[in-house]
Structures are given as structure tokens and as C-alpha cells.
Amino acid sequence: MEKLIAELTRLYLAPEAITRDALAQHIAGHTTLAIKLTTADGLTRAFAIPFRKVFGDGETGHWDRLCTVANALQAELGLPVPAVSIDGANAYRLWLSLATPVPAAQAQEFLELLRQAYFPERELAPDAATAPVYLPPCLNPRSGKWAAFIHPGMGASFAEESGLDMAPPLAGQVGFLEGLDSIDDEQFRQALRKLEQRRPPVPARAPAEPVSSAVLDALAAEPFALQPHGQAPASLPDELLLKDATLEDIVRHLHAKDIEPTFRFLAPR
Template sequence: MQKLIAELMRLYLPADAPPPDVLAPHLLGQQNLPISLTGDDGLARAMMIPFRKAKGLEGDAHWLRLCEVANTLQEIGLPAPAVSISGGDAYYLWLSLATPVPADRAQAFLERLRDAYFPEVELAPDAVRAPVALPPCRHPRTGKWAAFIHPGMGASFADEAGLDMAPPPLGQAAFLEGLESFGEEQFERVFDALAPAGEPAHPKPVVAQSVPAPRAIHAATQAGLLLKDATLEDIVRHLHAMNIEPTFRHVLKRPEYD
């Protein structure tokens, strides 16, 4: 549990987040503690993008959309995001900031990404400030577990985005420990590149690297740059290399995705 909490603090939690002894009952499913990724100082440490299953539609369209967006974020120079299931009917992408930024600016950044690359996704006007259910945790309505997942397993949860069993804390930590936060320079470059027409760019110097247009990104991601489906054997081998014994009982009833 200590390793998992350390990874969550490294990537997503503001400086004044609840201490480990308060976080642990939430992560163990003993209570539900929504947590804001913005601190009391008004600085945002991370952002979350939801991909919810559309009412009345079946299939994995929301998962495929997440894959496109995750690949797009890397094409424009941001590190790979974490992927999670909600315990209900949604997937989430998690973006980590190395240097916290004012919440209003983080909200504007998120909205610019949305407008350019995933305009169909609804974002609350306080999405950056609003408390979120940080995985792993129990969904208050379904009782199933929200959890970070290996991207290659995402399609397995298209019909039911939750686990019946608590995910092993070491396994959750393993999905996070290779991830990186993106720095102020990356933030400003993307923020300026996606500015609405006529809006002046941020005065800070940025790396001379262009951000591809949405249409070019869509074409580039058809091959699935990062989130190609991995086999169950690939995932088990990856976790075994970290001395972690995974439990995948929840996917055995879905052999079509093995």
C-alpha cells in the first residue's frame, strides 16, 4: 500500500492531499473519499478526462475513443497518460503535471485539448477543481472496483468497467511507476499551439516543436501507437518481471478478449 500511495502522490495528488493513513481506507474500499486534484492554494496537480459509455449504445466505442486520444496526447509531445476504469460505465485518462499550475489555466488547457481532439466529451466548468474518485476504490453505486489498468486490457471492460475483486496494491503501483509528469515547457507549448484564433500566445519561451492538427493526429493514430492490444501473457510477463503476482479472474469469463 505504501508503494501505491507514493506513486499517487508522485503523479496526481497536491501537496495538501490527505495523508497516507486517511488515503489507505479509501484505497482499500473501506470508505469513499472523493479527492480534488487541485490544492487549497488553487494550483492543479493533475487532470482527468472521462470517456463514458453513451446511453443506449453497446460496444467499445468509448474505449476506442480513449485509445485515439491517448495516442494523440503522445503525438503532440505529452507523456503517456494512466488509464483507469470507473467501476461503473466509464474509462478515464489521467494527466500529471510536474509543476502545478493555477486551476483556471489547467481548466483552459483541458478545454483546449477537448475542443481540438475530443469535442464530443463533456467537461464540467470546474472539472479540474471537482473532487474525483481516485483509483483504486469502490464505486458507490455498483460496489465494483475502479482501478488503473494495463492499456492492452481495456477492451475487456467495454460492457462493464469495473472489477469484482479488489486489485492488488502492488499491481496498481506497477501500472503507475513507469509514467511521467509533463513539465511547464510542454504545458505551455501545447497550450499556445491550441490557442483560439486571434488570441496572443503565452510570452514564455517554448520549445520549437509544432503540435499536429487534429486531422493529422487522427490519421497517425489509426495504427495504435501505444495502446495496441496486449495478450494476457504479455501483461503477466510484465508484472512477473516486477515480482508481482497478478489476479485476472475478472477477464476469464470474457475469452474473446484473451
């Protein structure tokens, strides 16, 4: 128990996050606590990224997605090997440890950029970087099964049901964690820069199409009555309300008057 508590503290917990006795009760299954991965002043110490089944995933889609992200973290972003866990119900989690806690806004940005780059089909909670989590090993309070860290090579076998009927051996949990390293400051900065470079560009808005002077002259010659929204003018029951009109409405109105409008289009430079 002491070795496991030491590894969990080394990788994921701020000193003030939970007492040693409370964590021991949590690990033993006597209680299940939602534990913060943040410091007392709100800095993020670790990430726990969930991978749940979504419609169209098939049996192992969420596991395949986790593998894609885990491999990219190492091969493309240059980060240490993450831990992998099952949540005791129907999801996996990737666990990333930070050697130095970072501001919550920066942590949330990192997760959002990671999502955009590698799993854009999933939404991310606005407090994903700071929300408390059930730290393995522990009993899932909803399913009654155990959450635990697992060997990545066995991950696919938990795709149908991501929980254990019995508590995992503590020595095995220590073994999955003791060889892992935290992300150091320079590794985190470089990964964040790489993700920012991959950020999808914001689509440019199409320029507005100006209305020709002929159309404006025609409108001046055939003024529309201004009325509150949804009310037709008493004197012109069939006329178009100017404040409700679209360009298509204006064209139809002019056609009804045997007026052929012309338009100029500005091509973007």
C-alpha cells in the first residue's frame, strides 16, 4: 500500500490533494473519493483523459482512439509514456503527469488542442483540466466494479466492459506506475507549440456582396413601409417589409415590378 501511495503521489497528486489515510481507504475500496488533480491554488498537476464509446465506434473504437492518442503523445509530441486505466464501467483513461503544475487555462488549452488534433469527434468538458476524478485503483460507485491501471497490451480485452470484479493486486498497480516519468517543463512547452501549429485555421468569412446603384435607385423609387416586426403596413398589405427583407426578397420584389437588377461581385484578393 505504501509503495502505491508513493507512486500515485509522485505522478498525479499535489501534497494537499488528499491525506494518506483517506487515500488508503479509497484504494482499499472502503470509500470512493473524487480526487482533485490540482493544487490548492488551482494549478493542474496531471491530466486524466477519458475515452468512452461513441455511436458508430464498434466494439473497440474507443480503445483504438486511445491508442492513436497515446502513440501521438510519444512519437509526435515527444512526451513520456502515459499510464492507461479502465474506469470500472465503460471507459478508458490516459494519465499524464506534469513535473511542474501549470495554470488551469493553459492546461485546458493543451487538452483542447490535443482533442482538435487527434480526436476531434469528441467534445471536451470545459473543466476537463481541473475536474476531480476517481483515481485508480478504486471501486466505481456506479457499477460496483474496480477501476485499475492496466498493461497497454491488454487494453483491447476490456473494450466490452472496462471494470474488474475483484480488487487488482497492489504490487501490479505499482509495477504499472513505477517506470513512468512526468512531463518536464520543456517537454510541455514544446508539445504545446507543436499542437498550436496544428490548430485548424479559422474559416474566412465570404465578403458581403454590395448592391448595385440600380437596385438602390429602384428601392428609392419604390419605398417600403417600415412597420414593427411581423406587422404588414395598412396601406400596402402586399408590400415587403424592409427590415425583414433578404437580398433574394428584394430581387423577387423588383422582378414583380418588371425591374431587372444588376449586381457587382468583388473577388477576394
